[in-house]
């Protein structure tokens with residue numbers, strides 16, 4: 001899951017795991033900023049932690065503040081270690097919850113990865129002498145996010161049906177603010193107050209992802225490489241490939257540690273090696289199944305849309321799709337390996353298939369007829385087909401009221417059916433845009 005900040009430190013939300021508490025927090029934040037309020041989203045397994053009044057005590061030394069991006073604290077006799085710091089909007093609350101348990105000095109902040117829902121509270125937590133640790137790919141990952149600040153600002157705002165915030169000046173290709181004072185390659189360890197901390201590079205959701213291992217408690221802080229939904233291997237706001245095999249290797253690394261506690265950065269801790277092994281193994285195997293099915297399909301000459309329709313997880317590998325979605329991951333894997341060209345000579349040029357829409361609409365008898373056909377598709381439940389038809393009608397007449405109304409119905413029905421928070425965000429954004437267009441024509 002991700003969040004970004006522009007140069008003015010407005011929160012611009014990503015990606016991924018919009019949880020209910022997160023959405024509510026974001027709504028409050030956007031309202032405070034004078035931006036548009038959000039629609040509610042459907043239930044989400046990551047909603048745990050709403051209204052948390054007291055940090056969760058994992059054991060005698062480990063505490064967890066749950067939010068959009070949990071923040072964790074490990075207490076030692078010689079000061080504390082903070083693992084992830086939440087989005088900026090929640091960082092202060094989470095810091096208060098954790099410091100109510102122990103207000104010792106913060107000796108280390110460890111970032112499981114460079115998404116804003118993990119890095120947002122670093123400036124709040126950092127004290128004189130605090131070391132901030134990240135994997136070395138953090139630097140390029142932060143630069144990548146900053147490099148595309150305008151793109152991500154717009155896409156993140158759209159994903160949450162908000163208004164695009166004012167975008168700061170382009171920081172340049174290497175203009176990110178880099179907080180870590182310690183960067184490592186594969187492995188890093190330190191001891192504080194007699195407690196050993198081992199850090200392993202575990203790429204998955206991001207290339208700079210790491211896992212923190214505290215041997216004394218057999219506790220693994222797994223970041224975003226595990227949560228209670230199929231992983232968001234492609235996020236709709238846009239991402240570089242998130243390689244499936246990286247997730248698999250990293251999950252194997254964590255399983256090999258034989259943890260007794262796994263503490264994810266979204267959702268609650270898992271206790272007991274048997275439960276952990278069962279959940280992480282199923283998660284890994286689900287990813288492996290999808291990856292291998294995509295690769296087999298590619299090698300057998302299948303196109304990406306066929307694979308998106310055909311690949312289904314067997315029942316014993318179901319892990320939920322409230323955040324990541326199988327079809328997006330299938331396309332993410334396919335295009336992550338192959339890029340955008342689909343092998344059709346018509347698509348290698350700068351003239352898209354939609355350039356034929358006006359001719360086809362004319363042939364059909366005009367946008368009224370196409371809008372009527374779209375309405376019939378809505379009535380028969382073919383909602384995405386209806387959206388495509390309205391795209392065609394609106395390409396001829398962008399203000400066509402019947403086409404807009406049918407499009408609105410299709411989007412609203414899809415929204416009612418949605419149990420995925422990212423899908424819901426984009427549908428809300430689409431609904432908002434159609435309503436704006438309809439209002440502007442009145």
Ligand SMILES: [Zn+2]
Nearest residue numbers: 001002117224
């Ligand atoms: Zn996250």
